[in-house]
Each structure stands twice: as C-alpha cells, then as structure tokens.
Amino acid sequence: MIQTESLKDSLLRLQNTTPLVLNITNAVVMNNTANALLAIGASPLMSDATEETSTLIDIASSLVINIGTLTSRTVMAMKCAASHACQTGRPWVLDPVGAGATRFRLDTSRLLLEYKPTVVRGNAAEIQAIFSSQGANDNTTRGVDSLLATEDVADFAKEAARQHNTVIAITGATDIITDGERLVRIDNGHPMMARVTGTGCTATALTGAYLGVQDDALIAATAGLASLAIAGELASTSARGPGTLQLNILDELYNLKPETLARYLKLT
Amino acid sequence: MIQTESLKDSLLRLQNTTPLVLNITNAVVMNNTANALLAIGASPLMSDATEETSTLIDIASSLVINIGTLTSRTVMAMKCAASHACQTGRPWVLDPVGAGATRFRLDTSRLLLEYKPTVVRGNAAEIQAIFSSQGANDNTTRGVDSLLATEDVADFAKEAARQHNTVIAITGATDIITDGERLVRIDNGHPMMARVTGTGCTATALTGAYLGVQDDALIAATAGLASLAIAGELASTSARGPGTLQLNILDELYNLKPETLARYLKLT
Amino acid sequence: MIQTESLKDSLLRLQNTTPLVLNITNAVVMNNTANALLAIGASPLMSDATEETSTLIDIASSLVINIGTLTSRTVMAMKCAASHACQTGRPWVLDPVGAGATRFRLDTSRLLLEYKPTVVRGNAAEIQAIFSSQGANDNTTRGVDSLLATEDVADFAKEAARQHNTVIAITGATDIITDGERLVRIDNGHPMMARVTGTGCTATALTGAYLGVQDDALIAATAGLASLAIAGELASTSARGPGTLQLNILDELYNLKPETLARYLKLT
Numbered sequence: 151m152i153q154t155e156s157l158k159d160s161l162l163r164l165q166n167t168t169p170l171v172l173n174i175t176n177a178v179v180m181n182n183t184a185n186a187l188l189a190i191g192a193s194p195l196m197s198d199a200t201e202e203t204s205t206l207i208d209i210a211s212s213l214v215i216n217i218g219t220l221t222s223r224t225v226m227a228m229k230c231a232a233s234h235a236c237q238t239g240r241p242w243v244l245d246p247v248g249a250g251a252t253r254f255r256l257d258t259s260r261l262l263l264e265y266k267p268t269v270v271r272g273n274a275a276e277i278q279a280i281f282s283s284q285g286a287n288d289n290t291t292r293g294v295d296s297l298l299a300t301e302d303v304a305d306f307a308k309e310a311a312r313q314h315n316t317v318i319a320i321t322g323a324t325d326i327i328t329d330g331e332r333l334v335r336i337d338n339g340h341p342m343m344a345r346v347t348g349t350g351c352t353a354t355a356l357t358g359a360y361l362g363v364q365d366d367a368l369i370a371a372t373a374g375l376a377s378l379a380i381a382g383e384l385a386s387t388s389a390r391g392p393g394t395l396q397l398n399i400l401d402e403l404y405n406l407k408p409e410t411l412a413r414y415l416k417l418t
Numbered sequence: 419m420i421q422t423e424s425l426k427d428s429l430l431r432l433q434n435t436t437p438l439v440l441n442i443t444n445a446v447v448m449n450n451t452a453n454a455l456l457a458i459g460a461s462p463l464m465s466d467a468t469e470e471t472s473t474l475i476d477i478a479s480s481l482v483i484n485i486g487t488l489t490s491r492t493v494m495a496m497k498c499a500a501s502h503a504c505q506t507g508r509p510w511v512l513d514p515v516g517a518g519a520t521r522f523r524l525d526t527s528r529l530l531l532e533y534k535p536t537v538v539r540g541n542a543a544e545i546q547a548i549f550s551s552q553g554a555n556d557n558t559t560r561g562v563d564s565l566l567a568t569e570d571v572a573d574f575a576k577e578a579a580r581q582h583n584t585v586i587a588i589t590g591a592t593d594i595i596t597d598g599e600r601l602v603r604i605d606n607g608h609p610m611m612a613r614v615t616g617t618g619c620t621a622t623a624l625t626g627a628y629l630g631v632q633d634d635a636l637i638a639a640t641a642g643l644a645s646l647a648i649a650g651e652l653a654s655t656s657a658r659g660p661g662t663l664q665l666n667i668l669d670e671l672y673n674l675k676p677e678t679l680a681r682y683l684k685l686t
Numbered sequence: 687m688i689q690t691e692s693l694k695d696s697l698l699r700l701q702n703t704t705p706l707v708l709n710i711t712n713a714v715v716m717n718n719t720a721n722a723l724l725a726i727g728a729s730p731l732m733s734d735a736t737e738e739t740s741t742l743i744d745i746a747s748s749l750v751i752n753i754g755t756l757t758s759r760t761v762m763a764m765k766c767a768a769s770h771a772c773q774t775g776r777p778w779v780l781d782p783v784g785a786g787a788t789r790f791r792l793d794t795s796r797l798l799l800e801y802k803p804t805v806v807r808g809n810a811a812e813i814q815a816i817f818s819s820q821g822a823n824d825n826t827t828r829g830v831d832s833l834l835a836t837e838d839v840a841d842f843a844k845e846a847a848r849q850h851n852t853v854i855a856i857t858g859a860t861d862i863i864t865d866g867e868r869l870v871r872i873d874n875g876h877p878m879m880a881r882v883t884g885t886g887c888t889a890t891a892l893t894g895a896y897l898g899v900q901d902d903a904l905i906a907a908t909a910g911l912a913s914l915a916i917a918g919e920l921a922s923t924s925a926r927g928p929g930t931l932q933l934n935i936l937d938e939l940y941n942l943k944p945e946t947l948a949r950y951l952k953l954t
Binding site: 446447516613659661 | 713716720721729730731733735737741746932933934935936937938939
C-alpha cells in the first residue's frame with residue numbers, strides 16, 4: 151500500500167534540501183525537537199511570537215504546532231499560525247498533547263482542528279478525545295499517557311481521517327497511520343522510548359520535516375514515525391537507560407540512511 | 419531514626435504505581451526534570467496554565483513548585499496551584515530557587531509558604547532566607563549558590579520546621595532533612611554534581627514523586643534526596659565531565675533498585 | 687596582535703573567580719547555556735523578569751542577551767536590562783539570533799544596540815542585518831542560518847565595530863573578531879557543530895563569562911569563541927553524531943586547561 155521506495159526517496163529529499171520547519175512547541179521538548187530536526191537534516195525555526203509567525207510560515211516549508219505547555223498567549227499564537235498556514239496552503243501538523251486530560255487542552259485542540267491540519271499526530275487517547283464529541287475523559291488517559299492501545303482506535307481514526315480529510319498518525323507499541331482510505335502499521339521502536347520525555351513530540355516534528363519535501367501526507371507521516379521508531383530501536387541496543395537512549399537517538403537520526411530505513415522497517 | 423527498609427519500600431511503591439506528578443517549574447530544567455521523573459518510574463505532567471492547574475492537581479498524586487524562572491504570570495499560577503493543593507490536601511513540595519538573591523523571589527517564596535507546603539527543599543542560603551525575618555541578603559548567597567554549609571543552618575531549620583509544621587530538606591555536601599522532631603543526614607553524592615544545572619531541582623522533583631506514594635514526608639524527602647545522591651555517586655564513576663554526568667544520572671535513576679539504595683546509603 | 691598568553695590568563699582567571707553571568711536567553715538553549723557556563727567554571731543566573739533584572743545585574747559580573755525566542759514581554763525585559771547595564775557600566779553581549787529573518791527580530795536587535803553592547807556575537811547574515819541600514823533581507827539568511835561566509839562581511843564588520851565602538855564576533859567555519867582596529871581569525875571547530883542547536887548561543891554565553899574577568903573585550907570574545915571551537919574540535923573526535931557531540935562539548939569545556947587552549951588554537 152505504501153512503497154518502501156517512497157519512504158527512502160522522502161528521506162533522501164529531506165537530506166538534500168534541508169527544509170525549514172517552523173515549530174510552535176512546548177517548553178519541555180524545545181531543545182530536543184530542534185536537535186532532532188537538525189540531526190535528520192532539516193533546519194528548525196522556533197518561535198511563538200504573533201509578531202513574526204506569518205513571516206516565518208511564508209519562508210518555511212512546513213509548520214509544527216504542539217500544545218504540550220499552553221498559555222492563553224500561546225493559544226493565540228497557535229491560532230494565528232494555523233489560520234495563516236491553512237490560508238496559504240502550507241502543510242502543517244498538530245500534536246494535541248494531553249487533549250483528553252483537560253478541557254483547556256481539548257478546546258484548544260478542537261479550535262486548531264478547524265484550520266485543517268495536514269496531519270494530526272497523537273497517542274490513542276488524544277486521537278479519540280479530539281475527534282470524538284465527548285468532553286475531557288479520564289477513563290482513556292492518565293495525565294499525558296494513553297490507557298488505550300493504538301489498535302483500539304484504528305477504525306475510529308480511519309473514519310475520522312476520512313471525515314476531516316486529514317491524515318491521523320497514532321503512536322504506541324504499534325504505530326498506525328491512516329488517511330481515511332489507506333491504513334498502515336509500523337512495528338518498530340523500543341519500550342524504553344516511553345521513558346524519555348517528548349519522543350511523541352519528536353515523531354510529530356519529524357513528520358513536519360517530511361511534510362516539507364513530500365506532498366503525500368500519509369507517506370510523510372509514515373516516514374516521520376518510521377524514522378524515529380527505527381532510530382530508537384537502533385539507539386536502544388547500546389543504551390544503559392533513558393539518558394543514553396535520548397542521546398543515541400539523535401546520533402542515529404544523524405546517521406540514518408535511506409537503506410537503513412528500508413532494511414529495518416516493519417510495515418504492514 | 420529512619421529505617422532503611424522504609425526507603426526501599428517507598429522506591430518499590432513508586433516503581434509499582436507510577437505516581438502522576440504535576441510540575442510548575444523553571445524553564446531551565448523542565449526537560450531534565452521530566453526525564454528524571456520518567457527515569458525513576460513516575461509520570462510527569464508539566465503545566466503552568468491557571469486554566470488547568472486545578473484539574474491537573476485533582477488527578478495528580480503530588481505537586482512540585484519551583485520558582486527558578488519567575489514571571490508575574492507564573493507567580494499567579496503557582497499561587498493558585500499551591501492554594502488548591504493546600505485546600506484539597508494534595509501533598510506538595512516548594513523549591514525556593516534563589517530566595518536569598520532578590521526581593522521578587524523572597525516575596526514569592528514567602529507567599530507560597532502560606533499554603534503549607536508538605537516539604538520545602540532548598541540549599542542552606544535559600545532555607546535561611548525564606549524562614550528568617552530578614553530581607554534578601556547578599557552575605558549568604560551568591561546568585562543561586564549558597565555560601566553557607568547545610569550544617570550552619572541545621573538547628574535553625576529544625577526549629578523552622580517545627581514552627582511551620584513542615585519538612586525542610588537542605589541539599590549540599592551533606593544533605594539534611596528535618597521535620598522539627600527528627601533530623602537525618604545523607605552523606606552521599608559527588609562534587610561534580612554542582613557543575614550540572616538543576617541537580618537541586620531534580621532532588622525536589624524526586625521528593626515530589628515520593629510524596630505521591632509515601633505519607634511520612636520526612637521519609638519521602640529523604641528517599642528523594644538519597645535517590646539522587648546515590649544515582650549521582652554511581653554516575654560519577656564513569657563521567658568524564660558534567661555532560662556525561664547529567665546523562666548517567668538519568669540512566670542510574672532508571673536502574674535504581676531498592677537494594678542499591680540500601681547498599682550505598684550513608685545515613686546518620 | 688593578540689597574545690595567546692592573554693587568552694590563557696583569561697581562562698585561568700575565569701576558573702579561579704567563578705564570575706556570575708546573568709542570562710536573558712531563548713527557551714531552546716536555556717539548559718545547555720547554563721550547563722556550558724557551569725562546565726567552564728562560571729556561575730549562571732537565568733532570569734527575564736523585569737522585577738529583578740536590575741538587582742541581578744548589580745550582583746553579576748556580566749550580562750548576556752539572546753533574542754532567539756522573543757515575546758513582547760521579553761523584549762521589554764531585555765530593554766530594561768540593556769539600559770541598566772549600559773548605565774552602570776556592566777559589560778554585556780548581544781546575540782541577535784535571526785536578525786535578518788524578520789522585522790520583529792531586526793527592530794529588537796537595533797533597539798538593544800542603542801544600549802551599547804560590549805560585544806555583538808552573530809553569524810555573518812545577522813551581523814550584516816543589524817549593522818546595515820537595510821530591512822529584513824531573505825537573500826543573506828535562511829531561517830536562522832547565514833548564507834554568507836564570515837569573510838564576506840569581514841571588512842563591513844570592522845567598519846561597523848569602529849563606528850559603533852563595540853566588538854563584533856562572527857562565528858562560522860572561520861570565526862572573525864574585530865574591534866574596528868584589530869581583526870583576528872580563529873580556524874578551529876568542526877562542521878558537525880552546526881548540527882547541534884545553539885552552539886552559536888553557547889559561544890555568546892562563554893564570551894559573557896570572559897567579559898566578567900577580562901576588560902579587553904576583543905580578548906574576551908576571542909577567548910569565548912576559541913574555547914567553544916576547541917572544545918567542539920576535541921569533542922568531535924569521539925562523537926558518533928550530534929547527540930554525543932553536545933554532551934562531549936560540556937565535558938571538554940569542563941576539562942579545558944589554559945595549556946590546551948594554547949596548544950590547539952589556530953589564530954591568525
């Protein structure tokens with residue numbers, strides 16, 4: 151359904167063209183997100199100032215919005231950025247961190263959803279929260295962690311992607327990506343990755359980088375999630391714990407070659 | 419006075435129950451704090467938005483407030499959070515970073531103190547500043563570093579803990595923890611830890627994690643400080659400098675076992 | 687033109703006196719900046735609260751202002767800090783990150799320039815943007831990256847430094863530092879450093895540390911840039927990628943000796 155060749159080609163294009171990626175992201179992962187984008191070969195811009203977001207979106211290849219640490223000021227910056235990206239046709243990816251945990255996050259996520267993100271990347275609970283009609287729901291989420299497996303929301307996500315004309319990428323033990331027609335699963339990664347803060351945010355940022363070089367958003371999201379999962383898998387072999395793992399992931403992203411991606415990829 | 423068994427038991431409970439810890443903390447250490455909490459087995463939430471702090475405190479096991487990088491907005495968020503935690507009986511720990519350095523930090527620390535923190539964790543100068551009746555005082559502090567040894571304020575802290583009905587945890591070459599009745603000293607750690615930013619903040623966050631599983635706040639604070647000191651001690655053996663040390667500490671926290679804690683602990 | 691002895695002497699003084707360095711810097715590099723300052727032997731203070739900046743400048747040896755992630759609030763904090771430093775004769779260094787990318791950054795940089803920074807540290811495009819009379823210009827910058835080599839703006843920078851009575855430090859493959867009379871070049875470093883976020887910001891912060899112990903600002907800036915370039919060069923020998931590199935740089939800064947600086951320095 152997805153050709154491995156298209157993923158290899160996307161990585162090659164990313165490395166050859168160094169796409170500019172504008173990030174409005176949370177304060178916890180800002181450093182690590184910038185480093186992951188630099189490592190894989192993109193050029194990160196970090197800014198949440200309404201004074202300059204439109205200008206930066208115009209020169210950027212894509213936009214990443216991550217709601218992990220919101221304030222009323224940054225909600226407004228995100229709204230302006232999403233609106234401008236939507237209006238000018240710039241591809242953008244939304245990461246609704248903890249959408250199921252609080253009303254503030256849920257409302258912000260749904261507000262941003264109106265500006266037609268090219269990809270929405272979250273865990274199973276976040277995807278269910280943002281695309282269902284329910285309120286913030288403690289039964290499927292625990293803080294920012296999902297109590298659901300990705301498979302639990304696969305059908306729901308496929309239908310939601312179709313209705314919203316977007317790509318939905320759900321990370322977990324098995325990653326699921328769907329555009330409402332196609333649905334792919336990635337079986338790479340390592341459990342220790344859940345012990346490093348912001349690995350999901352990194353998957354989102356890498357998807358943003360691929361959106362800058364790949365028009366088929368399903369392929370871009372699959373390439374983003376696969377790049378991180380495989381880097382994490384390789385990084386874990388020599389990691390004594392999550393400290394070394396976080397560091398090794400950056401090294402592996404830097405050393406990632408199209409052939410490595412193809413060799414380790416477990417796609418179904 | 420404190421049984422090693424109670425510390426081992428606390429770590430075991432932490433690892434088995436993954437307590438949710440809400441952090442309103444400074445921008446410098448946010449990533450590292452989240453990673454330290456994940457490494458030891460807790461689940462970190464990072465948020466300083468008044469729109470959601472009450473909701474998050476209600477689902478969290480404990481709250482950490484760290485004043486390292488204040489703005490008028492975050493002072494208000496901290497006040498709301500401390501007030502809600504106090505009112506609902508949620509255990510919380512206050513880290514008055516640089517309380518002796520500026521009037522702004524001192525006033526904020528004392529304001530928060532009114533909401534009865536379960537534990538106050540600081541260096542010797544910070545503890546003296548917040549609990550004395552004096553103003554910001556350059557003679558005991560240099561920026562955010564203490565010019566006093568923990569022993570210099572041991573008696574003062576014991577009396578302050580008694581008067582304020584709180585636990586005071588003072589980090590330094592020797593750590594001191596007191597609830598006004600009991601007073602324990604920890605002689606673990608490594609001097610190079612002072613060359614990594616935010617090690618004190620990590621001690622505070624780990625104390626917060628233990629407060630989520632241990633009702634005796636003296637034991638929780640002792641477990642928090644001992645976990646970091648021992649992880650730092652083990653991490654230093656293979657560290658070429660503070661870069662490797664910071665990373666190794668996360669790995670050691672991840673690999674920390676109750677027996678390791680008991681074996682290396684130097685408690686008096 | 688610059689004696690290596692003066693650089694060795696500056697490092698020795700830095701290590702012996704632990705200068706306090708106040709940083710108003712961007713959210714991406716805050717942790718790494720604090721760690722780099724601690725590693726080399728300085729004492730970092732991080733604060734952008736107008737409530738306390740004047741107090742902190744008074745106790746600090748020097749001030750670092752970095753505009754990497756601006757908001758209207760932090761622009762005001764920077765203005766107050768620069769004004770106070772200028773008025774009280776405290777040495778300070780300005781890092782106009784992305785000055786050529788947006789009007790917001792350019793205007794802020796030029797506003798701060800009025801408060802007579804002791805050193806301005808940027809890449810070639812940023813230096814040209816801030817000191818020329820032109821508007822934000824896409825032809826010389828791509829996001830926060832320069833499309834110009836440092837040599838392209840060497841003469842321009844020398845003249846600008848003379849006119850503004852400041853020191854201009856330009857980082858790139860070859861670093862250039864000039865005070866309008868003297869001009870030195872540093873040929874150290876490693877290309878992989880460009881794949882770690884905020885290496886330029888670290889060069890700025892280290893320059894700030896040296897300004898606290900060295901009155902000759904040309905020597906201070908040269909020592910700052912040389913320390914990072916040599917640490918990066920040494921760090922790269924055992925780095926598998928940018929993750930390891932970032933970490934190794936902190937270790938090398940920690941282990942940097944005056945003799946190491948002298949042995950590896952390629953100054954022309």
